[in-house]
Amino acid sequence: MSTDPRTQTNPPAPYVEPAPxxxxxxxxxxxxxRRIPFVPRxxxxxxxxxxxxxxxxxxxxxxxVLSARAYRAIAIQPSEVSPRFDVIVLIETSTPETLAAVQATPEFQQLNADFIMPARNIRRLGDIDRAPTGTFLFNHFTADDYDRALRYFDSVAGWFDHDAKVDDIALLGPIEDAPYVFVNQVRLPGTLAAFILALLRPNFRHSVHDVMVANRVGFASIICKPV
Structure with missing residues (x-):
């Protein structure tokens, strides 16, 4: 099944080799x-x-383990597919083969997470700077057709690089069955307000939102700060 032709409106994303x-x-x-996007204390x-x-x-x-970081949500996009996580932890291991060993540790099990997704990096733009500053976006994608969803992502990733000036993107694909076809981690450039202004531009709706709808891809974002 081909991707909707409206996916051909953005410049190609300058991908680099996925992280191993x-x-x-x-x-x-x-x-x-429950009713508002912003997360109160x-x-x-x-x-x-x-x-x-x-x-x-x-x-x-x-x-x-190469890195392990906790994040607090500051805003959760209202969406039918939103996981509504107000706390996120992302652990990066030396290889996908070491994930099971980390999951078996008492420290990991004591986290007692509501949701766990072992994953590998399938698309990458730049190197995610995980310094304890800045603002991060975790995007959760749902779709009936994985390949079609990935083509959709490839078709819109160039907009974020070219129009929103995002140059740190890591697309994580689940290794096991998961409710999301992938989860995208983005470090926002500049301020959150500047990024939101980019999303309010008319070309975002035409180049990203409408493409998403045409390709039947669900989308839910969580904006976070590292702790």
């Missing part, structure tokens, strides 16, 4: 907002974040 690492994407529904979430931060630090000290 393994990833564990963890989601927690601690105290997510929560003492319960603060406690969970502290526990995740402590366990992530211990995991990062392991030989198989």
């Amino acid at each position: 690492y393994g990833y564990l994407y963890l989601g927690f529904r601690v105290d997510p907002p 929560s003492s319960r979430r603060r406690e969970v974040l502290q526990r995740c931060q402590d366990l992530a630090r211990r995991l990062a000290a392991m030989d198989e």
Whole structure:
């Protein structure tokens, strides 16, 4: 099945070789907002974040783990396919083959995540800077047809590079069965306000949103800060 012709409106994305690492994407529904996109403060979430931060630090000290970072959500896109995670942990391992060993550790099991997705990197733009500053976007994609969804992503990734000036993108594809065909991690350039303004431009709807609808791809974003 071919991709809708409206996917041919963006410049090609300047991809680089996918990273050879393994990833564990963890989601927690601690105290997510029910009616508004912005995530209010929560003492319960603060406690969970502290526990995740402590366990992530211990995991990062392991030989198989390259990095482990906890994130707090600051906004959750209202969407039928939204996972509504208000806490996220992303663990990067030396290879996909080491994921099972990390998952078997007491530290990982103590995280007690609501959602776990072992993954590998299938598309990459630049190198994700995971320094403890900045703002990150985790996009969750759903689709009935994986190949069609990936063609959709390839067709719109150039818009984010060219129009939104995003140059750090890592597309994570699940290794096991998952409700998402992939999850995309983006480090936002500049301020969150500037990125939102880019999304309000008319060409975003034509070049990205309408393409998504035409290709029957669901989409839900969570905006986060590292802790």
